[in-house]
Amino acid sequence: MVKIKSTQIRERLSRDDWLQAALETMRNAGVDGVKVAPLANRLGVTTGSFYWHFKNRRELLEALLDFWERAMTDLPIEEAKRFEGSPDDRILFLMKRVVHGDLAGCDLPIWLWAQSDGSARRAFQRALKKRFAFCAWMFRQAGFSKRQAENRGRMMVVYLMGESALIPESESGQADSIRQKHKILTAPS
Numbered sequence: 001m002v003k004i005k006s007t008q009i010r011e012r013l014s015r016d017d018w019l020q021a022a023l024e025t026m027r028n029a030g031v032d033g034v035k036v037a038p039l040a041n042r043l044g045v046t047t048g049s050f051y052w053h054f055k056n057r058r059e060l061l062e063a064l065l066d067f068w069e070r071a072m073t074d075l076p077i078e079e080a081k082r083f084e085g086s087p088d089d090r091i092l093f094l095m096k097r098v099v100h101g102d103l104a105g106c107d108l109p110i111w112l113w114a115q116s117d118g119s120a121r122r123a124f125q126r127a128l129k130k131r132f133a134f135c136a137w138m139f140r141q142a143g144f145s146k147r148q149a150e151n152r153g154r155m156m157v158v159y160l161m162g163e164s165a166l167i168p169e170s171e172s173g174q175a176d177s178i179r180q181k182h183k184i185l186t187a188p189s
Contacts, residue, residue, distance in 0.1 A: 013045060015053040019067040022060060027106045031113040031120075034061065065123040068110060072103045073127040077134045087141035091156070092182045094138070098160045099174055108165040131157045142186060152185050159185075 021043055022034050036057055040047045054060045080094040098104055114121040135153030136146075144152060159181060 013043060013049055013053075015063070016067070017043065018050060018053055018060065019064055022064050023068060023071075023106055026064070026109045026113075030109050031061065031117075034064070036060070062119060065110075065120060068106055069123055069127045072106065073130050076101070076103055077130065080134070080138070087138060087143070088186055091135075091138050091142060091186060092178070094135075095156065095160065095178050095182055096175075099164065099178055102164065104161045104164040107161045128157070139186075144189075148189055156185055 018039065021039055025034050025039060025042070034057070036047050036050050040050055043049070050060075054063065076094060076097050079097060080090055083090045083093045085093065110120060110124050114124040132150070132154055135156045136150045137153075139149035139152045139156075140146065142149075
């Protein structure tokens with residue numbers, strides 16, 4: 001969450017600060033809750049700060065889709081690619097990264113938005129395609145056949161997206177749950 005502490009900091013809000021605040025708002029209130037004046041109020045600035053970074057709300061929403069895709073799909077994939085360890089450990093690393101980083105928490109609001117907006121639909125489908133492809137690659141690296149890797153990769157993605165959105169666990173129960181699901185996903189067929 002973006003927390004503004006002084007006038008000096010308020011004057012330095014970045015485009016990403018606005019996008020992070022918009023993403024958090026979307027998670028709680030959906031795309032209809034992402035409005036300029038309430039965001040400015042939340043950030044402790046005037047709407048003039050918004051217009052320094054964006055022409056209008058639509059531009060904010062388009063940038064929000066790019067921000068979500070980059071932060072919640074591209075960056076975790078890059079981190080997992082750089083992970084130094086066994087292919088099996090890489091799968092566990094990404095699962096933990098997604099759950100502990102709450103990286104799938106905005107997927108449901110984005111999906112809901114995608115039902116009525118072409119740009120959101122394209123962004124959601126693009127992110128999903130990247131996730132499926134990367135997870136399939138990880139399972140191929142772990143020694144599974146192409147078909148098995150694709151199936152396990154899809155199951156992993158859907159599990160991570162669904163569980164984080166629909167069945168949030170307590171912090172204490174997450175580590176054990178991730179290990180159990182990892183064991184199921186990586187068990188020999």
